[in-house]
Amino acid sequence: MRRFFFFAWLALFASSFAVDTLEIFALRVQFLQESPDNSLTTGTGRFDSDSDTSNANYSLDPSGHRASAAYWQKHFDFANNYYKAVSNGNLVIKARIFPSGEPYTVDHYIIDYNRTAKKKGEKTAEFDEARSRDYMNFIWDAVTEANQSKDTLDNPFIVPQSKNSNTKRAFMIIHAGASRLLDGGSMGTNNADTQGDFMDVYVTQNFWSYLDSTDTTRNCAKDLNGMIIPNATFDTLKTMMVTSETASQDGLNWGINGTIVYQIGRELGMPNTYDVVQGISRLGYFDVMDFAGYNAGNGFFPVLPSAWVRSYMGWTKPVTVYPPSSGSITENIVAAGSGNGTEVVKVPLSSNEYLLIENRERSLGDSARIAVSYVPASDVAAEADYEIVTKVYPVDSLHVAFEDSTCDSKGKNCVKNKKKLNGVIVNLSSFDAGIPSSGIAVWKVNDWYLREGLPYGVANFWGGDTVRDHQYGIMLAEADGILSIGKTFKNALGQDTYDYGSGSDLIPHVRQGKDSPKDTVWSIKPSGYGNTATTTGGYTGITVTAKKAKGYHKEKTANAFMGDSVVNFAAASIPVTISWAxxxxxxxxxxxxxxxxxxxxxxxxxxxxxxxxxxxxxxxxxxxxxxxxxxxxxxxxxxxxxxxxxxxxxSILSNADSxxxxxxxxxxxxxxxxxxxxxxxxxxxxxxxxxxxxxxxxxxxxxxxxxxxxxxxxxAPVIGPMIRNGYVYAADSNKLYRFKTSNLSKVESFNLPQNFIPHDMALCPDGESDNIALVGRNAEMALYKGDEGRVQKLASPKIANQNWISVKKQSFRVACSDFDRDGRSEMFVLGSRGYATMVRANDSATVLFAPRSLKRGNDGKNALDEETSPIAIGDVNGDGYPDAVFVGYNLVYALDRSGVVLSGFPVTVTKNLPEYSFLSDPLVMDVTGDSLPEILIGTNGGMLMAFNSKGKAVTDGFPISAGNFEYGETVYPLTFFVDKTMDSLSTPQVYAFQRHSASGYNLAKASTHSDVMARSWSIPGAGYERSNFFDASKLPEPVASDSVESIEEFFVYPNPVRGGVANVRYTLGMNAKSTTLEFYDITGLCVFSKKLGAASKGANQADQLDISRLGSDVYTARLKVKFTSGKKKEKLYRVGVVR
Structure with a gap:
């Protein structure tokens, strides 16, 4: 089954039309009779030909009359009653069975359309395609045979179309034989022995492409749109529902009602909600479009569509709730399909994800009883005047209506079930009778993933290695916290087994095992395994709580996966409280x-x-x-x-393309x-x-x-605007403009240096003068002097090695502060491919640290996008000195005034799919209340992440799904800012914008104390003036430490060194006159020596040391330091080199 769906899944196009009446013309089709019986198929190709079904206790959907039209009309009566209920009376199913006499007979055996083994030398892909082609040949042959007659009683394709625009017509083939889905029956899949049986496949438009246009016997016109039928009353046959005569085999009595309901659902436009590629359940028993759901109650009691599917079809309208001022809201949710009030509550999680909350009740009322209506076996072939019998069962005893045998509470001492029904089930008092238990189901819905899958008729498809583990269109928040639905396990026989859901997945419930304490679950919470987080793990702070309703009744079931006893509290209306932290x-x-x-x-x-x-x-x-x-x-x-x-x-997701x-x-x-x-x-x-x-x-x-x-x-402006002291600045490729903020007609312009193409600018004040630093193409720098009214070019820092760092093809950002706290501004310049340097923002352009290369954007070797996001500045580690903060390729950097990365940085942003091309600003803000600022990063995946001063990810209330995840080639950055926008709230808010959405969150633990805010950069550009300037004078004075002749830290990285290029970092307790790095081999011979020059107290770094002449080995690196005091010290470090 999995293989067939793997090659066909992209073709599962969802046909869609909104209907009031759906006419189904059903074609009974049989095959050439096998003689002798082919052991690879069930039966001989004719209706009622399986000897097993004749002798077994298959009292429901019994053998003997399955070839009759009256038998199948009763199954469609069930389908009509089902869809009339689930659509709240908006949909009627009318069926007509063809032909009027004996079934159509195609001129081939079953096995001709479904061979089970590859031919010699045939590849798997060729075999799969051949099987699909054979299956479509069967569809072609069946349709062609049905189109032979000129009588409308025997040819469904020449029956005139209804003149009512609200009536649509569809076709179904009912073929002789059994469904392969149940092969093995009560003995399990390891005992499947009729691989030649058909799967019940819904044929969509793309399936027609499998027809062989070179097949002269069929004269197939290969048409991607469908099958053109001569003399038909419509243009093209585009879709076809297909179902088997029976699902019962190998000792297991299984119903066909579920298959018929499912096939009609596909024709109506309802998507598959199981994983059609992997062939595994995703929603379990809680949705009819999951194979577990339409096979609930042994296939006799298909369940309701889940909340999203009913909403998508327009059969129920969710009530959307937003966080009220009180922080919580309570809604009374009535039973799904009852039509007695609010059936579904929608709770937005992010701009494209939300919760759907519904009340699933097995008995549809407070009686705790289910009425089952059926036509006895003696009347299933009767066209009129047949008896419909109704029996009422306690909800906890419904299984006796359809199970072959009953067992004791331990699942042992099983005996034949004498109370089992016989005949054909035609109606239920509740079409959720087949779910495991009653209660509140909380669904997570991912709008983006659904948009990706719905064109192919699927909601939960296997997304490949990129998103398969965390992205689904619809998933159940399993209340027990054990995420078992959709997972594969092994039973005692070594067979694959699955959990399709239980009462413990709903709220409220009580679960107690033999050796485990009582566990009462009332809520789905923001954290834990079954939570209200988004599919990418974004924190929402939302809790969904359900309490016992008035008039509730208990339903006691077992958790099939855990073996625990589960009690649920069912009611026709359950109050549910949604609260926001x-x-x-x-x-x-x-x-x-x-x-x-x-x-x-x-x-x-x-x-x-x-x-x-x-x-x-x-x-x-x-x-x-x-x-x-x-x-x-x-x-x-x-x-x-x-x-x-x-x-x-x-556009919104709906079957009507609304x-x-x-x-x-x-x-x-x-x-x-x-x-x-x-x-x-x-x-x-x-x-x-x-x-x-x-x-x-x-x-x-x-x-x-x-x-x-x-x-x-x-x-042609290129940068700006920036506001300062009553002026607003902007620049084009030739001039810097200064406008009066009160009157834009008052403007001054200042020529830029020749051939200077500006990329960014920042305020770099010098005393009373509002100087502005500009950085441009090739890392060229210029300085606008406010007191002189002119722009002058500055000398660019020398690049030590042009081979490892280039300014060409990079774009540049600049930000200013008094990084070394000497009362003068410095400009930090950052390139889109990792160029970084710091110089004094005055005529001298004194270099504080020479250009170095960091992993950021496209490094010229890998096809990584440019990283053009701006710089933020803040006192990250609380030492009283500003630090530069920026992002790289899936990295967050924090650099000190010496250009040395702070301890704990760079930190990786995401461990799975890497984040890059951020484009938007990082921010520096205390969001945890620990008085040290955190670094906030907005990813293109819609996540707002926080990292503390040690480079550790903040997990309390973070990450926040402030935007939305959509996997694609176009970058949509998440841009955000932090500000206190409401006096009624004691803490600031963060506002995030991505694509066409806006979100606002309260940062309940964030500090707005003046000392903390002085260390922060909470708004892009350092404020709404976009000055890109951090005022270091507001920081506390740096704590002076005694100078000590010490080497506190020394290491070489990466370790081992590959490619012949190494970096060295060391921390000194006193200024040094000179530093030297040496490498010694295992014999003690010095094989490399490099003078690093004078060094400052604190962290120091030397980049891109060429050790390419060293062979592969383990070396001892020695750092020799001569301090200003005259004292000398050295430190050793072991490092590997790999050539």
Missing amino acids: SNSLISGSEFPKNVGLNAAVRGAVALDYPEGMAVGEGEKLIVFGAADGTLQVMTASGSALMESDTTVKT TETVSLYRLGSSYGNLIGIAAVKDSVFSLHQKKGLVRTVLSSAIDQVQYDRELASLK
């Missing part, structure tokens, strides 16, 4: 929010409300920009602040793609690629915001 989505907000347009990097600012507004007291408003340059405005909780002036439409209208709250139409955005007071400044600088001034319209705009034309 204080460090989750902002209470009273509308987040996550679809804002309609894709976000821009550094595209959001928070401002005070304009004077005179009747709303917004104690809050800030947020202006955010889209990549296309559109600015919008909202409150700090995501609400509207003005009338929408236009809308956009976005769209939703998203209102835009624009501050005017776009002036073109956005370069940057800055703000001061009531003004927002946006720089647009082809238009120039725009000033948007906000003002009050009582309870709404209004605005005025002013444009300063610039033909």
Whole structure:
């Protein structure tokens, strides 16, 4: 089964149409009669020909009349009753059985269409394709045979189409023989012996491509769209449902109702929810489109579609809840399919993931009893005046209606079940009778993954090595914390076995084993194995709790996987409380929010409300920009602040291909793609690629915001805006412009150095002068002197080795601070491929540390994308000195003033799929309340991650799924900022923007103490002015330590050294006049010596030492240091070299 689905899964196209009435024309088809009986198939190719079914206790779906139309009409009666119930009366199934007399007979044996062994020299892929072709040949032959007659009683394809637009027609083949799915029966899959039986496959449009166009006997017109039928009343046969005569075999009585319901579901557009590639269950007994669900109750009692499937089909409408001001909300959820109130509650987790909460009740009411209606075996072939018998069972005893034998509580002493029903089951009082137990099911839904799979008719497909372990379209949050559904285990016989779910997967429940304590589970919590985290592990802070309802009844079952006793508390309506932790989505907000347009990097600012507004007291408003340059405005909780002036439409997942209208709250139409955005007071400044600088001034319209705009034309701006002391700065390739913030018509311009192409700029004040450092192409540097009103070029640091570091093809970023705390500004320059250096921001351009190369972006050897994300600055380790923070290829760096990476860094961002091309800013902010700032990173996978000053990932409340994960080639950065936007909350908030979504979270443990904030860089660009300047004067004075002649740390890396290039790092307790590095071989001979020069107290580093002449061996490295005191010391380190 797995092999067949593996080569066919991409072809599982989901046909989709919304219908009120579905006409099903069913074709009974048999084969040439085998003589003698082929042992590889069940039966001889004719209906009722299996000797096993004649002698076994197959009292349900009995043998003897399966060739009759009346028999099958009763199965379709069940399907009609099922779909009328699950659709809340919106869908009717009408079936007509063809032909009017004996079944159609094709001119081949079963085995001709389903050979079981490869031919000599035939490859597996060729064998798989051949089997698919043979199967489609059967479909072709069956349809062709049915199309022979000119009588509408015998030819379904010439029956006139209904004139009612709400009536659609579909076709099903019912063929003689048994379903291969149950081969082995009660003896298990290891005893399967009829491999020639058919699988019950739903034929989609793409399957027709398997037909052999060179087959002259069939004259197949190979058409990807379907089968063209001569003289038919429709153009093309595109899909075909297929089901076997029986599922019972090898001593196991199994029903066909589930298969028929499932096939109709596929025709209606319901996707497979099991893994069609691996052939394993994903949703277990809790969804009819999972094979476990449609085979529930031994195939006689298919269960309801899960909450998402019913919502997708339009049969139920979820009620969406957002975090209220109180932090929790309670909803009474009625039984699924009852239509008596709210059946599904939707809880957003991120912009493309959410929970669906539903009440699954086996008995559909508080009676705890299930009525089963059936036509007795004596009447199954009767076309009229047949008896329908109804029996009522306690919910805990329903199994006696369909099981062959009954056993004691230990599963032993089994005897023939004399209370088992006979005939054909046609109705149930509850179509969730087949689920393991009743209770609240909490589903996780991944909208992106569903969008990827639905075009192929699947919701949970095997995603390959990249995303297979953590991405599903729909999954059940298993309340017991044992994630066993969809996993493979071995039973005592060594056979593969699976858990398809139990009452312990629902809430509330009590579980108690023989040797284990009583375990009562009321909630699905934010952490643990069964949790409310997103599929990528993002923290949500959401807890879903269900309590015993009034009038509940107990259902006692067993956990088949664990063997524990499980008690569930069922009710027609169960109160469920959804609560949000204080460090989750902002209470009273509308987040996550679809804002309609894709976000821009550094595209959001928070401002005070304009004077005179009747709303917004104690809050800030947020202006955010889209990549296309559109600015919008909202409150700090995501609400509207003005009338929408236009809308956009976005698609939503539904069988009807629906769209939703998203209102835009624009501050005017776009002036073109956005370069940057800055703000001061009531003004927002946006720089647009082809238009120039725009000033948007906000003002009050009582309870709404209004605005005025002013444009300063610039033909081709490249960097900016940056605000400082009443001026806003921007630059093109020729000049730096300085505009008055109050009037853009007042502008000055300053020529840039010749051939200087600016990439970035930063404020680097020198006393009272507002100097601005600029970095450009080839790492060239320039300095705008505010007191002189001119731009001068600075000398670039010399590169020691052009072979290992190049400035060509890199783009550059710059940020400034007084890194060494001497009262003068330094500029830290960073390249997109790892170039890094620090120089004094004055005429001298004194080099604090020489250019070095770090792993960042494309290194020229690997095809990695450029890393153009900006720099952040903060006192990460609390030593009183600013540190530079930035990201590399799946790495986070923190460098001190000497260019040495802080202890614990660089740290790997993700252990699985690497993150790169971040584009957006890292931030430095204390989010744990320990008085030391953490580094916040926004990944393109939508995760907001935090790392402490030691380089350890913060796991308390992090990572946050602030955006969304979508695996693809286009990069959509997650841009975010931290600010205190609400006086009603004691701690700051973080706002994140990715694609067309906006989210806001409360950072409940974050510190806003002035000393802590002085160490922070909580807003991209160091603030909404985008100065890229960190004011080190606000830091506490560095604690001076006594100078001691010591070598505190010394090592060579990487170890072992490969490629002949080594780096050395060492920490000194006193300034040194000279340092020397030597390598000795095992004989004690010095084979390498390098003078490293003078060194400073603290951490030091020497990069790219050429030791390529050394052979493979283990060497002793010796660091010799002569301190300024005159004392000498040395330290040894063992290092391997691999050539």
